[in-house]
Amino acid sequence: MHALAKRVIVTTIVAGIAPVVTYLVVQPHVGSTAVALAIAFALPVAWAGLNALWHRSLDLDGMLTIGAYGLGLVFAVLSGGSALPLKLHSAAETGAVGVACLGSVVLRRPLVLIALRILRSGKRRGAWRRAFAEPALGPTFSVITALVGVGLLIEAASQVALALLVPTVVFVAVSLPARFVIYGGEAGMFLALRGRGGRTVRAPGPKGAPS
Numbered sequence: 234m235h236a237l238a239k240r241v242i243v244t245t246i247v248a249g250i251a252p253v254v255t256y257l258v259v260q261p262h263v264g265s266t267a268v269a270l271a272i273a274f275a276l277p278v279a280w281a282g283l284n285a286l287w288h289r290s291l292d293l294d295g296m297l298t299i300g301a302y303g304l305g306l307v308f309a310v311l312s313g314g315s316a317l318p319l320k321l322h323s324a325a326e327t328g329a330v331g332v333a334c335l336g337s338v339v340l341r342r343p344l345v346l347i348a349l350r351i352l353r354s355g356k357r358r359g360a361w362r363r364a365f366a367e368p369a370l371g372p373t374f375s376v377i378t379a380l381v382g383v384g385l386l387i388e389a390a391s392q393v394a395l396a397l398l399v400p401t402v403v404f405v406a407v408s409l410p411a412r413f414v415i416y417g418g419e420a421g422m423f424l425a426l427r428g429r430g431g432r433t434v435r436a437p438g439p440k441g442a443p444s
Contacts, residue, residue: 248277249409256405266316266401267309273405274319278302301326320396320404328389334382343378377423384419388412 252273260269281295305322309315337344391411395404 245409247280251276253402253406256402260402265314267314267319270316270319270401270405271306271309274302274305274322297326297330316401317396320401321393323408324389324392324396327385327392331382331385331389334378334385338375338379338382341375343374345378345381346374349374380419380423384415388415391415 255276256269256273259272260266263269263272278299281298285292285295301322304325305319308318312318334344337347388411392408395408395411399407
């Protein structure tokens with residue numbers, strides 16, 4: 234819980250507060266909304282890059298963040314300096330992951346299960362492999378993956394709506410809080426379904442240990 238709270242605080246500062254302050258400071262001096270957004274949104278990207286250098290590895294979230302920002306810059310230049318591609322770069326990232334999640338459910342290869350298998354490929358690998366091989370867990374992870382996919386698509390749609398309907402400075406200020414609201418609602422729904430189902434997925438203990 235402490236690690237999660239720390240990550241939320243860091244994300245709020247780096248991806249929420251810092252871009253707003255940067256945009257307000259930079260925009261009057263550069264005279265271009267697109268340039269100001271490019272500079273403001275570069276802060277979370279730079280943080281992802283520095284974090285990767287510090288840990289000597291680039292996780293999937295960092296790769297998606299950097300890649301989406303790069304595509305946003307490319308399309309902003311190709312569109313003649315439009316700010317819209319930069320506003321939508323995060324929506325494109327989450328939307329693509331959401332579609333991938335739902336597609337994986339249709340193909341019966343839920344991404345959440347695949348991600349957990351990758352994350353647990355080291356310590357106690359055999360125990361986790363046996364747990365994930367349980368046929369009964371397939372529908373559970375499919376439901377979880379579907380919820381994640383729908384939540385990401387809702388978040389992406391909200392970002393598109395904000396980008397099209399509100400002034401840029403408002404968009405920069407409320408985009409991250411809007412994501413937190415959607416993710417919080419999705420987490421609450423998941424916990425409600427988990428409680429109603431009466432079954433939890435627990436980490437497997439050592440072989441031969443009592444359950």
